[in-house]
Amino acid sequence: MATAAKIEPKPGKLFIGGKWLDAASGKTYPTVNPATGETLTQIADADANDADAAVGAARRAFESGPWAEMSASDRGRILWKIGDLVDKYNEELGTLETLDNGKPIFESCQVDIPMVAEVFRYYAGWATKIHGETVPVRGPFLHYTLREPIGVVAAIVPWNFPLLLASWKVAPALAAGNTVVLKPAPWTSLTALRLGEICQEAGLPDGALNIVTGASDELGRALVRHPGVSKIAFTGSTMTGQEIARVSADSLKHVTLELGGKSPNIVLADADLDGAARGATIGIFYGKGEVCAAGSRLFVERKIHDDFMQKLVDRTKKVQPGDPLDPKTKFGALVSEAQMNKVLGYIEKGKAEGAKLVAGGARAQFGNGKGYFVQPTVFDDVKNDMTIAREEIFGPVLATIAFDDVEEAIREANKNPYGLAAAVWTRDIAKAHRVAHRLQAGTVWINTYNNYDPAAAFGGYKMSGYGRELSMHALESYTQVKSVWVNLKD
Numbered sequence: 258m259a260t261a262a263k264i265e266p267k268p269g270k271l272f273i274g275g276k277w278l279d280a281a282s283g284k285t286y287p288t289v290n291p292a293t294g295e296t297l298t299q300i301a302d303a304d305a306n307d308a309d310a311a312v313g314a315a316r317r318a319f320e321s322g323p324w325a326e327m328s329a330s331d332r333g334r335i336l337w338k339i340g341d342l343v344d345k346y347n348e349e350l351g352t353l354e355t356l357d358n359g360k361p362i363f364e365s366c367q368v369d370i371p372m373v374a375e376v377f378r379y380y381a382g383w384a385t386k387i388h389g390e391t392v393p394v395r396g397p398f399l400h401y402t403l404r405e406p407i408g409v410v411a412a413i414v415p416w417n418f419p420l421l422l423a424s425w426k427v428a429p430a431l432a433a434g435n436t437v438v439l440k441p442a443p444w445t446s447l448t449a450l451r452l453g454e455i456c457q458e459a460g461l462p463d464g465a466l467n468i469v470t471g472a473s474d475e476l477g478r479a480l481v482r483h484p485g486v487s488k489i490a491f492t493g494s495t496m497t498g499q500e501i502a503r504v505s506a507d508s509l510k511h512v513t514l515e516l517g518g519k520s521p522n523i524v525l526a527d528a529d530l531d532g533a534a535r536g537a538t539i540g541i542f543y544g545k546g547e548v549c550a551a552g553s554r555l556f557v558e559r560k561i562h563d564d565f566m567q568k569l570v571d572r573t574k575k576v577q578p579g580d581p582l583d584p585k586t587k588f589g590a591l592v593s594e595a596q597m598n599k600v601l602g603y604i605e606k607g608k609a610e611g612a613k614l615v616a617g618g619a620r621a622q623f624g625n626g627k628g629y630f631v632q633p634t635v636f637d638d639v640k641n642d643m644t645i646a647r648e649e650i651f652g653p654v655l656a657t658i659a660f661d662d663v664e665e666a667i668r669e670a671n672k673n674p675y676g677l678a679a680a681v682w683t684r685d686i687a688k689a690h691r692v693a694h695r696l697q698a699g700t701v702w703i704n705t706y707n708n709y710d711p712a713a714a715f716g717g718y719k720m721s722g723y724g725r726e727l728s729m730h731a732l733e734s735y736t737q738v739k740s741v742w743v744n745l746k747d
């Protein structure tokens with residue numbers, strides 16, 4: 258990664274109808290490196306006028322021109338090429354992601370960006386496999402269905418996996434023939450903008466993908482309200498998801514929501530304790546804990562509690578914050594000062610409510626001292642109704658809760674409004690499946706944590722949202738079914 262530090266982010270413009278534009282207002286805002294607190298570059302600060310221009314360009318591209326007329330196999334070829342170009346620019350994209358988000362470069366270059374490429378190639382393969390069916394209806398009729406794109410998709414994404422979560426929406430939307438207006442999170446727009454250039458290089462027709470950036474949440478609101486948008490594909494907090502569901506009800510837009518989580522990670526007494534301790538640390542500290550599916554509630558069977566906690570704390574102490582651009586670093590900076598302060602606030606709350614702090618618990622000093630680093634933090638003796646066990650912290654803070662039997666673990670695990678992910682650790686495979694079936698979560702991992710694949714569906718139960726990302730299931734939400742009747746009578 259010797260050249261990583263040499264990659265200089267350029268000023269961000271809006272990508273509308275194949276052109277790179279300033280915001281109509283001329284305004285820009287700074288994007289900051291969370292590891293140093295320093296400004297990286299200026300980004301175009303779009304408002305409702307720019308959103309309107311982007312939706313207009315997307316609508317024109319959807320209704321006429323090369324994208325609207327393109328065969329499925331040509332769409333697939335372009336998507337495949339985007340995937341290959343993402344691989345080609347891995348180091349540049351990974352470095353931009355790390356500079357903008359604070360995540361370690363090993364995560365960006367070895368996990369996020371390779372999966373972005375895989376997601377584009379996965380959906381490239383699907384482009385030619387989206388089709389309707391003939392249906393045996395009563396009477397002298399031929400009945401068939403067409404599976405058609407919906408129209409303009411507003412893809413609104415958060416800051417924790419900026420390019421990865423954008424790819425989860427852009428790739429299936431384009432594979433199905435939609436056009437897209439992508440809105441990255443205010444703090445992390447750089448890789449989305451680079452994706453725009455990559456799409457141009459791959460030959461994606463103008464207007465098929467448009468990208469608008471802005472400092473204010475009003476930009477997302479403008480897209481949600483816009484009559485030219487047919488579908489909103491949103492990933493972010495549950496509160497924003499609820500607002501989107503309410504506002505979009507007026508125009509009955511299609512909506513899929515990938516929201517927050519407070520995922521339980523259950524360690525039974527018969528588990529491989531070293532493996533489970535490793536899984537628990539990866540579950541909460543990967544991505545600095547700024548992961549929707551983070552295993553932030555750790556349920557440990559009381560019989561093995563003391564042994565297990567020793568292993569966990571030993572491992573946690575080895576997870577040290579470091580320079581995110583150093584390939585050896587496994588733990589980076591939180592995304593912003595506001596996020597750091599929110600996480601530190603939860604740590605104080607945990608202490609005040611009587612949880613026992615056994616690792617971390619403070620801001621970590623590193624580098625120039627201005628970065629937003631927080632120590633990997635573990636609380637023990639947590640009660641499931643304490644604030645740190647109920648609310649999504651979205652940071653490196655683990656709440657450990659002891660339990661006496663598996664029924665209690667399942668009951669307490671499910672006693673939370675979220676239902677994004679869960680895990681269970683045991684050597685008893687029948688018990689593992691029984692627990693998995695009863696956990697109210699869109700993803701359950703058995704003896705592992707944080708696995709993702711373009712072919713594996715991902716999404717929430719309960720307040721973690723609706724709709725699925727990835728896999729063939731995501732495609733369903735980017736298409737609509739048309740029923741066609743043909744009279745066969747003479």
Ligand code: NAD
Binds near residue numbers: 413418422
């Ligand atoms: P957020 O809801 O504040 O913002 C997400 C995106 O929505 C941003 O682009 C933001 O600008 C935009 N936005 C904000 N208010 C809006 C509004 N009223 N209308 C339209 N758009 C609006 O969330 P965040 O803080 O960026 O991200 C963290 C949250 O995302 C966490 O709750 C996390 O669990 C969730 N998340 C979920 C998943 C998942 O797949 N389920 C994945 C990653 C993150």
